[in-house]
Amino acid sequence: MAHDPSTPPPAKAANFLRAIIERDLEAGTYDQRPFAGSPGDAAHHAAGAPDPARIRTRFPPEPNGYLHVGHAKSICLNFGLARDYGGVCHLRLDDTNPEQEEQEYVDAIEEAVRWLGFDWDVQGTRHLYFASDYFDFMYRAAEALIGAGLAYVDEQSADAMRAGRGDFVTPGSASPFRDRAPAENLARFRQMREGEHADGAMVLRAKIDMASPNINLRDPTIYRIRRATHHNTGDKWCIYPMYTYAHPIEDALERITHSLCTLEFEDQRPFYDWLLENLADLGLLARPLPRQYEFGRLNLTYVMTSKRKLRALVEEKIVEGWDDPRMPTLFGLRRRGYTPAAIRAMADGTGASKTNIWLDYAVLDGCLRADLEGQAPRAMAVLDPLALDLTNWAEVFGRDDHVEPCRAPAHPQRPERGAREFGLTRTLWIERDDFAEVPPKGFHRLYPGNKVRLKYGLVVECTGCEKDAAGRVTRVLARVVPDTRSGTPGADAVKVKGTITWVSRHDAVAATVRLYDHLFTEPQPEAGGRDFRETLNPTSLVTVRAWLEPGLARAAADLRVQFERHGYFVADRLLHAEGAPVFNRITTLRDGRAA
Numbered sequence: 001m002a003h004d005p006s007t008p009p010p011a012k013a014a015n016f017l018r019a020i021i022e023r024d025l026e027a028g029t030y031d032q033r034p035f036a037g038s039p040g041d042a043a044h045h046a047a048g049a050p051d052p053a054r055i056r057t058r059f060p061p062e063p064n065g066y067l068h069v070g071h072a073k074s075i076c077l078n079f080g081l082a083r084d085y086g087g088v089c090h091l092r093l094d095d096t097n098p099e100q101e102e103q104e105y106v107d108a109i110e111e112a113v114r115w116l117g118f119d120w121d122v123q124g125t126r127h128l129y130f131a132s133d134y135f136d137f138m139y140r141a142a143e144a145l146i147g148a149g150l151a152y153v154d155e156q157s158a159d160a161m162r163a164g165r166g167d168f169v170t171p172g173s174a175s176p177f178r179d180r181a182p183a184e185n186l187a188r189f190r191q192m193r194e195g196e197h198a199d200g201a202m203v204l205r206a207k208i209d210m211a212s213p214n215i216n217l218r219d220p221t222i223y224r225i226r227r228a229t230h231h232n233t234g235d236k237w238c239i240y241p242m243y244t245y246a247h248p249i250e251d252a253l254e255r256i257t258h259s260l261c262t263l264e265f266e267d268q269r270p271f272y273d274w275l276l277e278n279l280a281d282l283g284l285l286a287r288p289l290p291r292q293y294e295f296g297r298l299n300l301t302y303v304m305t306s307k308r309k310l311r312a313l314v315e316e317k318i319v320e321g322w323d324d325p326r327m328p329t330l331f332g333l334r335r336r337g338y339t340p341a342a343i344r345a346m347a348d349g350t351g352a353s354k355t356n357i358w359l360d361y362a363v364l365d366g367c368l369r370a371d372l373e374g375q376a377p378r379a380m381a382v383l384d385p386l387a388l389d390l391t392n393w394a395e396v397f398g399r400d401d402h403v404e405p406c407r408a409p410a411h412p413q414r415p416e417r418g419a420r421e422f423g424l425t426r427t428l429w430i431e432r433d434d435f436a437e438v439p440p441k442g443f444h445r446l447y448p449g450n451k452v453r454l455k456y457g458l459v460v461e462c463t464g465c466e467k468d469a470a471g472r473v474t475r476v477l478a479r480v481v482p483d484t485r486s487g488t489p490g491a492d493a494v495k496v497k498g499t500i501t502w503v504s505r506h507d508a509v510a511a512t513v514r515l516y517d518h519l520f521t522e523p524q525p526e527a528g529g530r531d532f533r534e535t536l537n538p539t540s541l542v543t544v545r546a547w548l549e550p551g552l553a554r555a556a557a558d559l560r561v562q563f564e565r566h567g568y569f570v571a572d573r574l575l576h577a578e579g580a581p582v583f584n585r586i587t588t589l590r591d592g593r594a595a
């Protein structure tokens with residue numbers, strides 16, 4: 001069934017995760033589960049009171065880049081489910097990889113999640129956690145696994161280890177180090193921690209099943225030696241846990257109930273369960289344990305959502321930065337003018353499914369229009385200015401510099417917001433394409449002999465135009481039809497088929513307007529393995545000098561406004577200033593960008 005992209009999808013789309021949560025709530029799976037108020041091991045939680053949160057979810061970004069629209073999906077899902085079911089969602093910075101993580105990203109992630117409308121402060125408790133705070137526990141858990149004969153230090157080369165792992169058709173083969181005694185493994189592991197071995201010299205592996213059809217269970221690496229300064233723990237550690245080992249433990253220490261991740265982790269679930277079951281059996285982790293559920297990634301057409309590729313766009317200066325209004329980062333979307341409500345509506349509208357989906361970008365624009373239609377103030381703006389002279393002005397009004405006052409509603413459906421006021425004068429700016437010397441069929445705007453209404457103003461009749469040596473129209477000439485001003489009894493006396501927007505040359509505000517379009521020409525920029533650089537849209541940004549209605553002279557940064565007939569625009573949060581306005585086009589009024 002085709003989905004009309006101009007209408008936002010229903011607010012609560014099908015979501016199999018809701019069914020799972022509702023089933024758990026009904027079965028009382030997590031009732032009476034103690035929670036100590038902060039993350040910790042089994043003993044810590046055993047001393048806690050029953051968790052007032054009925055479920056716990058978490059959004060666990062790695063602080064190695066800026067959040068993008070794909071992350072928005074995960075944020076809305078995790079925070080949204082917690083909100084809807086009387087739960088709590090943690091913001092967890094998954095900072096176990098020392099190499100790429102930076103404070104700058106941590107700050108940006110917090111800001112972006114808040115901007116999107118979510119909060120991790122719940123009744124005085126701040127559920128903001130750092131995976132690196134669990135390094136001590138992770139180390140203790142590794143020693144416990146070693147002691148139980150469930151982990152060993154492998155000193156094979158990386159190549160030998162890879163070869164020993166086998167592949168989809170070949171079972172793995174045991175490492176010569178696999179059967180070392182726990183005491184020897186423990187001594188080796190402690191040497192690793194003490195920095196007695198070189199980076200890469202050995203790793204700690206879980207001891208599971210080298211013949212498992214699931215390659216992730218063929219003794220996965222859980223700790224490696226890596227001398228790197230960590231943004232949080234500094235040089236305390238020279239061994240670091242692998243993500244697949246760290247993540248389940250993070251969930252369990254925080255008493256997450258429903259651990260939601262994207263589909264590519266499905267094959268990791270058996271290891272997730274193996275690890276947590278064993279650590280619970282060893283008395284280290286509290287039961288009931290968290291469960292992992294996978295949902296499909298959200299891909300948006302004309303957009304790439306891989307941090308690595310977004311970084312390439314920035315580093316290769318294809319865009320102006322992480323918050324370039326064409327970037328699908330939350331900071332880019334914010335600067336472009338997208339509202340948090342529109343992004344949430346898009347994310348919620350796609351529900352959760354078991355397949356990765358490609359969502360039409362038009363859905364996001366539809367959500368934005370639905371959000372702004374009833375809110376955004378209206379204004380007239382001329383983006384491609386052409387002069388219009390009303391040649392009989394002095395005849396009609398007695399003098400050339402007469403200013404005819406006009407009124408327009410601040411918002412057509414909200415009279416309580418009052419009126420905008422501006423003056424109509426002898427010389428105006430109109431859109432270049434509102435005039436045609438020879439009108440194409442069906443053209444009802446300005447052409448010699450035709451009458452149109454200047455919106456909120458008077459009816460004028462076009463008499464001709466002036467051109468430069470190159471034949472380009474430089475000025476349109478028209479005559480005022482007297483007594484036709486909007487809102488006066490004569491307004492309907494003259495019937496016209498066209499109405500055009502305009503601003504008056506005496507009080508229009510000069511502005512820079514940036515007309516943004518998709519960054520790529522193809523809905524799936526990398527389809528067929530193509531390099532995204534081949535599908536860059538050369539006109540993703542067109543900057544024009546425009547004229548705006550005088551009321552916008554004092555527009556504040558971040559003001560979102562509908563330029564009548566053109567679309568929704570926002571005063572750029574960084575560049576806009578009083579006296580030097582800069583507006584970004586968020587989207588047009590209708591789909592099919594030339595609305």
Ligand code: ATP
Nearest residue numbers: 060061062070071073074261262297298305306307
């Ligand atoms: P990237 O590939 O851009 O680095 P990531 O998945 O590695 O993304 P993380 O910081 O690890 O980035 O992601 C945090 C959370 O956001 C994870 O739970 C991840 O599954 C989720 N997420 C990331 N991209 C998407 C997406 N396109 N749709 C839904 N969820 C996503």
Ligand code: MG
Nearest residue numbers: 061062064307
């Ligand atoms: Mg990642």
